[in-house]
Structures are given as structure tokens and as C-alpha cells.
Amino acid sequence: MWTFIVRRLLQSVIVILGVTLISFIALQIGGDPTYLFVSERATDEEIAMVRRALGFDQPLHIQYLTYLGNVAQGDFGNSLSYRQPAMEIVLGALPATIELTIFAMLFAIVLAIPFGVFAALYRGTAVDGSIMTMAMFGQSVPNFWLGIMMILFFGLYLGWLPISGHVPFLMPLLRGDFVTAFTNLPQTIYYLILPGVAVAFYSLSRNARLVRSSMLEVLGQDYVRTARSKGISEYAVITHHALRNAWLPVVTMIGLEFGFLLGGVVVIETVFSYPGIGRLVFNAINQRDIPLVQASVIVLSVIFIVLNLVVDLVYARIDPRVKL
Amino acid sequence: MRRLGTLAAAGATGLLLCSTALAQQPDENTLVVGLSADITTFEPANISSRDNSNIARHIFGTLYTISGDGDVQPDLAEDLQISDDGLAYVYTLREGLTCHDGEALTAEDAAYSFNRAADPANNFTGNTPGFVFSSIGFDSAEALDEQRVQINIERKNPIAFGLIAEVFIHCKDSYEAMSLDEASANPIGSGPYRLASWDRGSQVVLEKVDDPNSPANMERIVWRIIPEASTRTAELIAGNVDIITNVAPDQIDAINNSGGAEVQAVQGTRRMYVGFNLSDEFAQMPGGDAIQDPAVRRALQYAVDVPSICKQLLNFECERMTGIVNPPNAHPDIEPYPYDPETAERLLDEAGWPRGEDGVRFEIRLQAGQGRYLNDRNVVLAIAQYLEDVGLDVEVDIMEWASVYIPLIRQRAAGPLYFIGSGGALWSPLYDMTDLARVDSGTNYTHWDDPRWFDRWEDIANAETEEETRQIVNEMLEVFYEDGPWLHLYFQPDFYGVSDRVDFEARPDEKVYLFDTGLN
Numbered sequence: 001m002w003t004f005i006v007r008r009l010l011q012s013v014i015v016i017l018g019v020t021l022i023s024f025i026a027l028q029i030g031g032d033p034t035y036l037f038v039s040e041r042a043t044d045e046e047i048a049m050v051r052r053a054l055g056f057d058q059p060l061h062i063q064y065l066t067y068l069g070n071v072a073q074g075d076f077g078n079s080l081s082y083r084q085p086a087m088e089i090v091l092g093a094l095p096a097t098i099e100l101t102i103f104a105m106l107f108a109i110v111l112a113i114p115f116g117v118f119a120a121l122y123r124g125t126a127v128d129g130s131i132m133t134m135a136m137f138g139q140s141v142p143n144f145w146l147g148i149m150m151i152l153f154f155g156l157y158l159g160w161l162p163i164s165g166h167v168p169f170l171m172p173l174l175r176g177d178f179v180t181a182f183t184n185l186p187q188t189i190y191y192l193i194l195p196g197v198a199v200a201f202y203s204l205s206r207n208a209r210l211v212r213s214s215m216l217e218v219l220g221q222d223y224v225r226t227a228r229s230k231g232i233s234e235y236a237v238i239t240h241h242a243l244r245n246a247w248l249p250v251v252t253m254i255g256l257e258f259g260f261l262l263g264g265v266v267v268i269e270t271v272f273s274y275p276g277i278g279r280l281v282f283n284a285i286n287q288r289d290i291p292l293v294q295a296s297v298i299v300l301s302v303i304f305i306v307l308n309l310v311v312d313l314v315y316a317r318i319d320p321r322v323k324l
Numbered sequence: 325m326r327r328l329g330t331l332a333a334a335g336a337t338g339l340l341l342c343s344t345a346l347a348q349q350p351d352e353n354t355l356v357v358g359l360s361a362d363i364t365t366f367e368p369a370n371i372s373s374r375d376n377s378n379i380a381r382h383i384f385g386t387l388y389t390i391s392g393d394g395d396v397q398p399d400l401a402e403d404l405q406i407s408d409d410g411l412a413y414v415y416t417l418r419e420g421l422t423c424h425d426g427e428a429l430t431a432e433d434a435a436y437s438f439n440r441a442a443d444p445a446n447n448f449t450g451n452t453p454g455f456v457f458s459s460i461g462f463d464s465a466e467a468l469d470e471q472r473v474q475i476n477i478e479r480k481n482p483i484a485f486g487l488i489a490e491v492f493i494h495c496k497d498s499y500e501a502m503s504l505d506e507a508s509a510n511p512i513g514s515g516p517y518r519l520a521s522w523d524r525g526s527q528v529v530l531e532k533v534d535d536p537n538s539p540a541n542m543e544r545i546v547w548r549i550i551p552e553a554s555t556r557t558a559e560l561i562a563g564n565v566d567i568i569t570n571v572a573p574d575q576i577d578a579i580n581n582s583g584g585a586e587v588q589a590v591q592g593t594r595r596m597y598v599g600f601n602l603s604d605e606f607a608q609m610p611g612g613d614a615i616q617d618p619a620v621r622r623a624l625q626y627a628v629d630v631p632s633i634c635k636q637l638l639n640f641e642c643e644r645m646t647g648i649v650n651p652p653n654a655h656p657d658i659e660p661y662p663y664d665p666e667t668a669e670r671l672l673d674e675a676g677w678p679r680g681e682d683g684v685r686f687e688i689r690l691q692a693g694q695g696r697y698l699n700d701r702n703v704v705l706a707i708a709q710y711l712e713d714v715g716l717d718v719e720v721d722i723m724e725w726a727s728v729y730i731p732l733i734r735q736r737a738a739g740p741l742y743f744i745g746s747g748g749a750l751w752s753p754l755y756d757m758t759d760l761a762r763v764d765s766g767t768n769y770t771h772w773d774d775p776r777w778f779d780r781w782e783d784i785a786n787a788e789t790e791e792e793t794r795q796i797v798n799e800m801l802e803v804f805y806e807d808g809p810w811l812h813l814y815f816q817p818d819f820y821g822v823s824d825r826v827d828f829e830a831r832p833d834e835k836v837y838l839f840d841t842g843l844n
Contacts, residue, residue, distance in 0.1 A: 027727075031728070031731040031732075032731055035730050035734035035735075036730060036731075038449060039451065039454035039458065042454055043458060043766065044766075046458055047766075049444070050447075050449050050454075053449075081364040081365075082364050082365060082508070082524075083364075083365055083367060083370055084508060085505070089524070093525060148555075151554070155558060156558045156562050162564075163558045164548075164558075165548070166526060270551050270552055271555060272552075273526070273549060273550040273551060273555060275525030276525075279525060279551070283362055286726050286727075287726060288726060288727060
């Protein structure tokens with residue numbers, strides 16, 4: 001197993017290099033970013049001076065190699081807009097996004113399992129039809145539209161939930177300020193409900209369908225019939241025999257869910273004025289803030305890679321057929 | 325027992341929800357403003373966006389300031405003397421000024437603010453070094469004594485005093501003790517408010533400085549960053565925000581019908597136009613040759629129904645521009661071009677561009693960025709349609725604003741037709757006209773080179789009276805109206821959503837200054 005982990009970590013370095021290169025090239029395609037950092041009345045000399053100051057006067061391969069050299073020394077550069085260390089800004093925004101993603105993931109998983117199981121157990125009935133109709137709706141509707149509708153209904157019309165904003169929990173926790181963190185926690189959850197549900201609705205729907213189909217497959221297996229013929233209670237059959245085996249494909253999906261949700265928060269963070277990494281990277285791309293985009297890409301890549309690794313390890317743990 | 329526990333938990337949650345819902349409403353000492361754009365820095369020499377500058381202006385004073393009506397008024401300074409050669413501006417500071425760090429604010433701080441911003445070692449690129457200093461030809465600043473600071477410029481400039489009014493004055497001792505990184509998040513000025521907290525991407529909180537002579541009304545101003553227009557509107561209607569900027573035109577009715585807020589619409593100073601790129605390179609392109617002729621450019625002025633565009637697409641009864649200058653300073657005798665497609669067609673025929681068998685006079689490309697100006701994409705499509713109605717075959721090329729269009733514009737390589745806006749001012753016609761100060765100006769995206777315009781700048785520099793200057797300006801504006809390189813559109817309206825709770829009057833220059841804003 002350790003060989004597997006080391007091999008995967010080495011592969012990850014290549015993946016990270018690849019994504020930084022691709023994002024670097026993509027940001028350069030639009031042309032010289034210097035013009036975004038000079039006044040419209042700047043003279044040619046002033047533009048050239050700013051270009052030099054920002055390092056855009058160098059050939060692209062030199063810029064990229066210089067960047068990699070600096071990254072190897074732990075220097076991710078300064079954000080061109082904020083004029084502060086890019087990695088510091090990204091790590092400052094990350095906890096808010098992790099809060100949102102974890103909340104959305106819990107929502108998507110905790111509800112998806114009972115919905116999927118009930119739909120499978122009551123296959124072909126109104127219960128199954130209702131759940132699957134909702135799932136179809138959840139997979140069809142764009143999350144930004146759902147977010148705006150939820151703002152209008154729950155935030156504005158009913159006034160039950162906050163329309164936008166964020167109260168931090170993880171950030172004070174990481175700073176060691178436990179009192180603030182846990183004092184904030186109820187408010188944090190309160191502010192997470194609307195954006196969290198909007199982000200999670202697609203995943204909830206997809207997971208419910210996945211659990212249902214997986215359960216249906218397992219419920220038709222011989223060992224389930226054998227268990228029933230032994231007179232074991234239906235509850236025990238479902239929880240101990242069926243669900244345990246239906247769980248395998250779901251675990252894979254859940255492991256990747258975090259990464260999927262992380263990608264899905266960009267629009268939702270904008271709609272709900274949520275100060276996370278999604279909105280940060282969106283603005284950074286618009287402003288051609290290359291160091292900030294690169295730092296975000298590296299952080300997000302590392303998260304994806306670690307998650308994939310953890311999923312593989314967990315999968316091997318729960319399915320004895322898988323050897324690493 | 326378990327059911328009882330569940331009920332208790334539900335009740336507690338309900339109470340929590342109610343209390344937090346109420347807590348969102350601003351109290352009587354707090355003003356909450358919803359902005360559309362994020363704030364990136366509090367480094368005074370790196371601030372460049374309007375929203376960023378609006379917040380910073382509450383923290384930093386300026387030597388003089390410009391009122392909503394366009395009057396240049398004293399702020400930290402109480403007097404200004406300009407040398408006979410127009411190259412030295414001596415400001416006398418008011419007595420008793422204090423920095424937020426407790427130190428007295430003197431002429432040395434003022435001189436430091438200018439020289440620090442101009443120091444190339446700092447690599448600042450904000451409005452002060454990037455726009456003000458390059459416009460006025462800033463040379464140096466020096467403290468003559470405790471109260472007097474002298475600003476030296478390289479060339480005589482009739483609008484230097486207005487531009488200098490945009491420079492934020494900060495406090496030397498504190499800034500010398502901070503690194504550039506620290507300075508970007510810890511502003512130390514002498515304005516009526518100090519920075520209390522800044523949650524990046526979320527909100528900025530300013531607190532009133534304890535000063536009996538403070539012009540500030542509210543104890544606290546919270547600037548919330550709410551990028552999505554419909555979310556800003558919802559927050560305003562819910563009563564959680566007092567003022568929002570950049571209301572989308574399609575949400576005006578929702579706010580006005582809410583019963584708790586209304587939209588203030590003001591004609592802004594940003595001049596929206598379609599530029600004719602007259603460069604030699606574009607003269608070789610389809611349509612680029614046609615627009616070289618002033619008669620064709622004049623004909624196209626009649627082809628576009630600007631009032632209808634404003635009414636239908638911007639939800640505003642706007643005034644069509646007569647030229648490059650904002651209305652208070654525009655030529656008093658020039659009327660906007662009317663919408664008259666028949667005249668447009670006749671003039672195009674006379675200019676030697678009759679309709680062909682396919683009904684087309686000539687092909688031309690219209691380029692634009694999207695997402696920067698009010699409903700810009702639809703405005704561009706409407707303009708293209710009006711031009712097609714008089715026989716042009718218009719290829720519309722709409723592109724991403726920041727990455728693609730801005731570099732194109734700044735390299736003066738958009739066109740042959742391009743849509744853009746240019747920020748203006750009310751305090752001097754010359755400010756607006758300096759977009760075209762030289763043929764090779766960075767803002768002369770048109771490459772227009774008419775000597776009847778460009779040769780007159782020297783006359784303005786040598787004019788001895790205001791009347792003489794005004795006469796020259798009027799003559800230049802007549803040339804611009806008849807043969808200029810802009811298809812005149814409108815001054816972009818600005819929409820502010822304002823809660824009934826507050827007493828706020830929007831300004832036409834996009835500045836949101838809340839010193840005297842209070843509650844009704």
C-alpha cells in the first residue's frame with residue numbers, strides 16, 4: 001500500500017505541473033495583461049514600466065520557469081490586484097469554501113441514502129415516483145437559478161433565512177480562537193443553509209438515483225433472498241446485507257463528491273455573496289491576476305488529488321477484492 | 325421524553341432563526357451599503373477602482389475636493405496659490421489636522437503622500453501615479469513649512485488643480501513604519517472614518533473618528549460586497565442594506581414597488597460612444613475606408629435612435645450627447661443630432677456610398693466588450709441594427725471585456741467601429757476633452773488627427789482669460805460635432821437603490837460619499 005501511495009504522490013507532482021502550465025497558457029492567450037493594471041491615459045513609457053514591474057516583459061517560457069522556481073522555494077508570488085502574497089489570500093478564502101462544501105456534502109449524502117433506499121424499496125409506487133421526479137428536477141435545474149429562487153422565497157418573501165453573507169467558523173478555529181468559532185457556529189450554519197442547499201441539490205438528486213439503482217441491483221441478489229428465507233427481519237436484511245453491498249459504488253461517488261461540489265461553488269458563491277475561493281478565482285480570472293489564479297489552481301489540485309487518493313484507500317479497505 | 329427533546333431543539337432553533345433574522349437589519353447608528361465589486365487594497369497609491377476609491381475617501385482626506393455639482397472646494401487645505409508660470413501649486417493646510425495614529429498632519433505628510441506614490445521603487449499602479457501624475461506631469465512635492473506644501477509639475481496644465489484633488493493624503497510616520505504589504509491593509513489617514521475591519525470579499529466596516537468637528541453623521545458604515553445584482557436588490561428590499569449601487573434596469577420597478585425603497589436615477593458623467601477608428605491600418609478594411617470621410621461619419625449620427633435605446637434598454641430618459649463634454653460644460657448652442665434615417669441615407673448617397681443591388685452600402689465591423697457597461701450587449705446589437713437599417717452590413721464582434729477587449733482598446737486596435745465609455749467630470753470641460761489631448765494619446769483610440777482640434781491645445785495653454793479659453797473650447801467642440809471621430813450616444817445613467825430609512829442623494833460622478841448621509 002505504501003508503494004501505491006508514494007507512486008500516486010509522485011504522479012500528483014506531474015499533475016500539478018500540468019495544471020499550472022495549462023492555466024498559465026490559458027491566461028496568456030488573451031494577450032498582454034499589463035493593460036489591466038495601467039491607467040487608460042498611461043503613456044507607452046509608463047505601460048512599459050508597469051510591464052517590467054509585473055514581469056510580463058519576459059518571454060512566456062522564462063515567466064513560467066521563473067514562477068516554478070519561486071514555487072519550489074515556497075514563493076507563490078504576490079497577487080497583482082491585492083498586492084499581497086497570493087497563497088495567503090487563497091488560504092484565507094479556502095475555509096469558507098470548505099465550510100460550504102462540507103455542509104453541502106453532508107446534506108447531499110444524509111438525505112440521498114434514505115431517499116434512494118425508500119425509492120428502491122417502494123419501486124413503482126407513488127413514493128418512488130415522487131422521489132425520482134424530485135431527483136429529475138434537481139438534476140435539470142441550474143444551481144444559480146435555484147439559488148436566486150430560494151433567495152426570493154425563503155430570504156425575501158418568508159424572511160426565514162439570510163439572503164447573503166457568511167459567518168466564519170473554520171477560520172477562527174484554525175487560528176485557535178475556539179470561543180469565537182463555537183459562538184459563531186449556529187450563525188455559520190444559518191448562513192450556510194441557502195447556498196449549501198443550492199450547491200447540493202444536484203448531488204442529492206444524483207446520489208439518490210445512484211443509491212436506488214444500486215439497492216435495486218443488490219435486492220435481487222441470491223444472498224438477499226437467502227437472508228430473507230432464514231427469517232431475518234426486513235430491517236436487518238436491508239441494513240446488514242443489502243445496504244452494505246450497495247454502498248460500494250456510492251462510496252466512490254461520495255469521495256469524488258467533495259471535489260465536484262468544490263467546483264460547483266463558483267457561481268453560488270457569487271449569487272450568495274459568499275467570500276470563498278470560487279468567487280476569488282472567478283474575479284482573479286476576470287482581472288487576469290495570474291499569481292492568484294495559479295495559487296488557487298494549485299490548492300484545488302492538491303485537494304482533488306488527496307481526495308482521490310483517500311477514496312482509493314477507503315475503497316480498498318471496504319472491498320476486499322481490491323488490492324493496491 | 326425523546327419527543328420532548330426534539331420539540332425543545334426545534335424551538336431553540338426557531339428562536340435562533342428569529343433573533344438572527346432580526347439582527348441582520350442595520351441599527352440606527354449604522355449605514356449599510358451594498359457594492360457590486362470587490363475591494364482589493366487600501367494602499368492609497370494603488371487604489372484604482374471607483375468602489376475602492378469611494379470607501380478610501382472616507383478614510384483619507386484630500387487637499388481639495390470636488391462636490392457633486394462639480395465645484396472644487398477646500399478639504400485638508402484652505403488656500404491654493406499657483407505660480408505665474410503655472411508649474412508650482414502651493415497649498416496651505418488647515419490648522420489642527422490629526423492623523424488616525426494621533427500624530428498631527430502637516431505639510432510634510434502631504435508632500436510625503438505625493439512623493440511616495442511617485443516613487444518608482446514602490447511599483448504603484450493606482451489612480452494617483454497611473455492617471456493623475458501622468459496627466460499633470462507630476463515632478464515633485466516639498467513641504468515649505470508646517471502648513472504649506474508645494475506641488476511641482478513639469479508643464480502648465482489648466483486642470484491640474486482638479487486632478488490633484490484626487491490624491492489621498494496619508495500619514496508619514498505610520499507609513500514609514502509599515503511594509504508595503506502591511507500598508508495595503510492598514511490605512512492611516514485623516515478622514516472622518518477609520519478602518520475597523522476588512523473581511524476580504526465580504527465587507528468593510530468603517531467607524532467614525534472621535535472628533536467633535538467631524539462632518540460624519542453615522543457612527544458606522546458597513547460596505548458589503550454583493551456582486552449579484554438580484555441579490556443586492558433582495559437585500560435592499562428586505563431592509564438589510566440601506567443603499568445599493570448599480571441597480572440593474574430590469575429591477576427598478578421591483579424596488580420602486582417594494583414600499584420600502586426607491587431607485588434614484590442620475591445621468592452620470594460617463595460618455596458612451598461608438599468610436600470611428602481612422603488609422604491607416606483600418607482604412608484598408610471593409611468600411612474603414614468609408615468612415616475616413618467626415619460626411620459619412622456625420623450621416624451615421626442621424627442613423628441611431630439614441631433616446632429609444634435609452635428608454636427601452638436602459639429604462640432611462642437620457643440626453644443624447646452633443647460631443648465629448650458633459651452637459652454643464654458643453655457647447656451652449658449645439659443641439660444633439662436627431663434620429664432621422666432619411667437624412668442619414670441621403671447624406672450617405674451624397675458621400676458616394678449608395679445602396680448596392682443587395683441593398684448594402686458597405687460592410688463594417690462593430691467591436692465591443694460585454695459585461696462592463698449597463699446592458700452593453702443589447703445596446704451594441706441595437707446600434708448595429710440601426711446602422712443596418714440605413715444600408716450598412718454590420719458584423720458585430722462582442723468579446724470578453726477584461727481579457728480580450730481591453731488589451732485591444734488600449735493598443736488602439738479596435739474597430740473600424742467600437743463601442744466604449746469614457747469617464748468624465750463636471751468641474752471642467754478640459755478634463756473631458758483631454759481624452760484627445762494629443763494625436764498619440766493613449767485614449768485617442770480613434771487615431772483622429774484633425775489639426776482644427778489638436779492645434780488648439782496650445783492656444784488653450786496660452787489663453788489669458790477664462791472667456792478666451794471658453795471661446796477656444798467652443799470652437800473645438802464645433803469641429804468635434806461636425807467632423808469628430810465619435811458617434812455620439814449618451815451619458816450612462818447610474819441607478820442607486822435607496823432605502824426610505826436614509827437621507828441620501830446620488831451624485832452624477834459615481835462617487836458615493838456618505839459623510840452627511842443620515843436617517844430620515
